[in-house]
Amino acid sequence: MIEVKDIHKTFGDNEVLKGISAKFEAGKNNLIIGGSGSGKTTLLKCIVGLHKPTKGEVFFSGQNFSELSFEERVPIRTEIGMLFQNSALFDSMTVEENIIFPLNLFTNQSKSEKLDRANFCLERVNLKGKNKLYPAELSGGMKKRVGIARAISMQPKYLFVDEPNSGLDPKTSILIDELINELTDEYNITTVVVTHDMNSVMGIGEHIVFLHQGQKWWEGSNKEIAHTDNKELNDFVFASKFMQAAKEKL
Numbered sequence: 320m321i322e323v324k325d326i327h328k329t330f331g332d333n334e335v336l337k338g339i340s341a342k343f344e345a346g347k348n349n350l351i352i353g354g355s356g357s358g359k360t361t362l363l364k365c366i367v368g369l370h371k372p373t374k375g376e377v378f379f380s381g382q383n384f385s386e387l388s389f390e391e392r393v394p395i396r397t398e399i400g401m402l403f404q405n406s407a408l409f410d411s412m413t414v415e416e417n418i419i420f421p422l423n424l425f426t427n428q429s430k431s432e433k434l435d436r437a438n439f440c441l442e443r444v445n446l447k448g449k450n451k452l453y454p455a456e457l458s459g460g461m462k463k464r465v466g467i468a469r470a471i472s473m474q475p476k477y478l479f480v481d482e483p484n485s486g487l488d489p490k491t492s493i494l495i496d497e498l499i500n501e502l503t504d505e506y507n508i509t510t511v512v513v514t515h516d517m518n519s520v521m522g523i524g525e526h527i528v529f530l531h532q533g534q535k536w537w538e539g540s541n542k543e544i545a546h547t548d549n550k551e552l553n554d555f556v557f558a559s560k561f562m563q564a565a566k567e568k569l
Contacts, residue, residue: 320345321366321477321509326375328361335361337533339375345476346507348500348523350514353530354555359513360481362530366511367399367479368392379477397425400470400508404482406462408454408469414441415450418469425473440468444498460491464498471502478503480512484519492516496523517556520544529555 321343328336336358343349351359364370366377368384376385379395387395408417418437422428428436441447444464454462463483470478480499484492500523503510514520520527524541529552537552544556 320380321349321511322378323362323366324376324378326362326365326377327373328358328365328370329373335533336365336372339530339533339535341528341535341538343509343511344526345509346504347510347525348503349509349511349526349528350520350524351511351528351530352514352520352524352555353536354515357530358533359515359530363479363481363511363513367401368396397473398476400473400475400478402463402466402470402478402480402483404485406454406466408462408465410454412453413450414446414452414454414457414465414468417454417465418472421469421473436472437468440472441465443471443502444468459486460495463487463491463495467495467498467502471506474506475508478508478510480510482513482515484514484516489518492518493522499523520556531555 324340326336326339327334339362351362353359361370365372372385376383378384382395384392384395409420412420415434415437418440419433422433422436437450441449444467446461446464446468449461454465457465483495483499487495496519499510499512502508512519521541524544527539527541527544528535529537531551537547537549539547544552547553
């Protein structure tokens with residue numbers, strides 16, 4: 320489980336996060352949603368340590384991550400997998416080399432052990448045999464799956480995903496959502512997904528945190544979201560649904 324307590328983040332005079340407290344549970348797809356500028360990605364970066372909160376604490380399985388030194392954070396960092404919005408693959412590396420990259424950094428595994436792990440991860444994301452391709456030879460959906468394969472190569476306890484369906488067609492987006500859901504359930508991962516995609520919210524949103532103007536405005540499940548009387552959440556949900564329906568008609 321991951322817990323954040325009273326997280327504030329200020330950039331100059333701009334207070335982006337205004338006291339966020341929430342829990343993200345193991346074995347569940349925990350989604351952070353909200354409009355542009357609501358603080359979604361900033362909160363994600365505060366949790367993983369890419370941003371230092373101005374105030375507040377982050378706990379991984381009860382351990383106060385915020386109080387640890389850089390060296391003391393390393394054991395937790397090795398348990399974190401992350402898929403960035405643009406997949407962040409190394410263009411000069413093959414698919415296989417991209418997946419093995421974190422294993423080279425954080426493990427003492429032999430070359431054959433790393434290759435076995437890469438092959439397992441590729442098969443798990445339905446890309447068996449694509450080892451020697453380069454990112455430029457992959458579709459958008461394939462890049463996302465390679466990014467997921469790299470994120471799970473270290474067998475993480477925590478998986479962070481930033482806008483996994485950005486730039487993907489609806490069919491591919493569903494496949495990515497299903498893959499994230501399967502991996503979360505199969506390995507009992509604490510998964511945290513930043514998204515504005517309402518299909519993802521309704522499909523895999525077991526636990527949802529809705530941010531509005533830097534504050535936690537609502538928290539619940541995808542089953543509860545359709546019945547909320549929260550005005551700002553309703554505005555966000557139905558505006559998103561309308562836009563998605565309009566796109567599908569074009």
